[in-house]
Amino acid sequence: MNTEHRIVILGAGYTGMLTAVRLARRTRKLNVRITIVNPSARFTERLRMHQIAAGQNLAEHRIADILTGTGVEFVQGWVTSLDPAAQHVVVDDTVTLPYDELVYALGSSTDTSIVPGAADHAWTLNDPRTAHQFSERLNVIAAHGGSVAVCGGGLTGIEAATEIAEANPGLRVTLISTGEPGAMMGDKARAYLRRALDRLGVARQVGQAVTKVLPDAVELADGALVPADLTLWTTGVCVSPLAAQAGIATDARGLIIVDATLKSLSHPTIHAVGDAAAVRMDWGQLHGTCQSGMPTAAYTADVIARQLRGKPLRPFRFGYFHQPVSLGRKDAVIQFTKYDETPRRFYLAGRVAAIYKESVSKSPLPVFRLSKKMAVSVTPSKGGRATA
Ligand SMILES: Cc1cc2nc3c(=O)[nH]c(=O)nc-3n(C[C@H](O)[C@H](O)[C@H](O)COP(=O)(O)OP(=O)(O)OC[C@H]3O[C@@H](n4cnc5c(N)ncnc54)[C@H](O)[C@@H]3O)c2cc1C
Known part of the structure; x- marks a missing residue:
């Protein structure tokens, strides 16, 4: 050359x-x-x-x-x-x-254009500065036991909801998703995930699409409102x-x-x-x-x-x-998969899974x-x- x-x-x-x-x-x-x-x-x-x-x-x-x-x-x-x-x-x-x-x-990045109000009223995990600003708002509302809605039951939504709930036990955290959170995992891993969400007090709204994000709530397809001082949007890709x-x-x-x-x-x-x-x-x-x-x-x-x-x-x-999902800092669930991402029978959970997940994140x-x-x-x- x-x-x-x-x-x-x-x-x-x-x-x-x-x-x-x-x-x-x-x-x-x-x-x-x-x-x-x-x-x-x-x-x-x-x-x-x-x-x-x-x-x-x-x-x-x-x-x-x-x-x-x-x-x-x-x-x-x-x-x-x-x-x-x-x-x-x-x-x-x-x-x-x-x-x-x-x-x-x-x-x-996460697409907030797909639902009215999301771009104006929902936060995203798209960049560290926004994530940091969200954490500062979280501190303010946590002081009086406020509420957070996490929209999206994919792996990012689950990780965010559990991390926030673990760090702020006084907050009401609701995970909103059209399908069951972690639907892509096998039965046993999903059952573990449900128990972890229960343990951390993460409420679920499953089966309905979000139709609007308001300054203080999330509106669902049937018109119900999920109160939210803060809304985190984790679904849709652009x-x-x-x-x-x-x-x-x-x-x-x-x-x-x-x-x-x-x-x-x-x-x-x-x-x-x-x-x-x-x-x-x-x-x-x-x-x-x-x-x-x-x-x-x-x-x-x-x-x-x-x-x-x-x-x-x-x-x-x-x-x-694999599909590694953290559930706060001390817990995780790792679903091992076939090449096409269909779940295998084998999964890891608990402390050892948290160590596994951390080793993936820092690799x-x-x-x-x-x-x-x-x-x-x-x-x-x-x-x-x-x-x-
Ligand atoms: C909370 C969270 C948890 C996740 N957990 C997992 C996980 O456990 N396992 C897993 O496999 N994946 C996970 N993902 C997905 C993973 O982070 C992405 O798939 C990965 O970051 C994609 O890498 P990338 O290099 O393509 O893009 P990025 O890492 O997003 O990098 C893109 C870069 O391009 C820069 N850029 C964008 N536009 C411009 C421009 N116009 N000019 C110059 N630069 C620009 C950006 O600033 C950025 O630095 C997670 C994602 C999130 C948000």
Whole structure:
């Protein structure tokens, strides 16, 4: 390679960071320049947003520190546009970054546009600042035994409701969901989950959609009101509009449609990873998890390095392995799954599960560190292959 190959990575979340450090290692003998762009100088541990919302102070990790020794350049800013024809991105409407290859790792956030009032009156776990502000409001209402509604009975909603209830025993916490909380788990894990919710005093409103979020309540489909001094919205997913605006092929939600090697179907110099990629496997589509995102990042770093060396590419392989759910700081339930996320018989619960879950939550940072020295395996199950 005589000319420098410019690789720009958008987003320094779990998948952008892993792509960057692994790619730097894999291409250290090649003439490449890797740049990563992110609005915050701090690395956001999104897996722990519910802990911040419940009032915990977490360790801070600077992106520049994580990248030390890799040669990856960090640009702090917000990507405001992307031009695949000119092969450049624009940061903060001012700085233009040309690229030869782009890694799109902009993640996802919770969609508050789907129900009237949610954008105005509900809080989200989308970023640490909002989660921290929520925790401050929580302190105020907890002083007089107020009420919190957590909308969404998926894993994030369960983690948030239990964390908040454990930290604030005087609060009335209600988990609202259309389906049974943890419906994707097996019978025994779900039974454990119900007992844990009961133990923590988390009330449930199950079977009805939320139709409106009001300043002090949540309205359900039958017109009933669930009183809520604070509402936390954890359901529905939206992604950055950048890709769709740039004319890159996306699905109905704006996720980049990729081929079996995770390159954009419409623009093969663009790789998509993590929550922002629509990855179709031979058994179904991936959904936004760190568990699946980290393997897409490791794979993409390897793909770029292999391409630069003129080596053949094999399709992305991945299978789910577990659904780990914290239930406060001292309890958790881990449902082990088949590659397609159907539950296996085996599950873990209680203290040992809490230790397991904590080891999962803290694993990305050591993986980044180790990836500077070696290619760390982040794919425990390779149960299926991506399709175009
Ligand atoms: C409370 C909570 C608990 C979770 N628990 C689990 C779990 O136990 N297991 C699991 O597998 N998954 C879990 N998830 C999901 C997991 O966090 C996501 O799947 C994961 O963060 C996706 O990684 P990512 O790199 O694709 O996106 P992110 O980690 O969201 O990173 C995206 C990055 O892009 C940046 N960005 C966005 N737009 C722009 C822009 N225009 N310009 C520049 N930068 C931009 C963002 O600031 C961010 O830094 C949880 C999520 C939440 C909220």
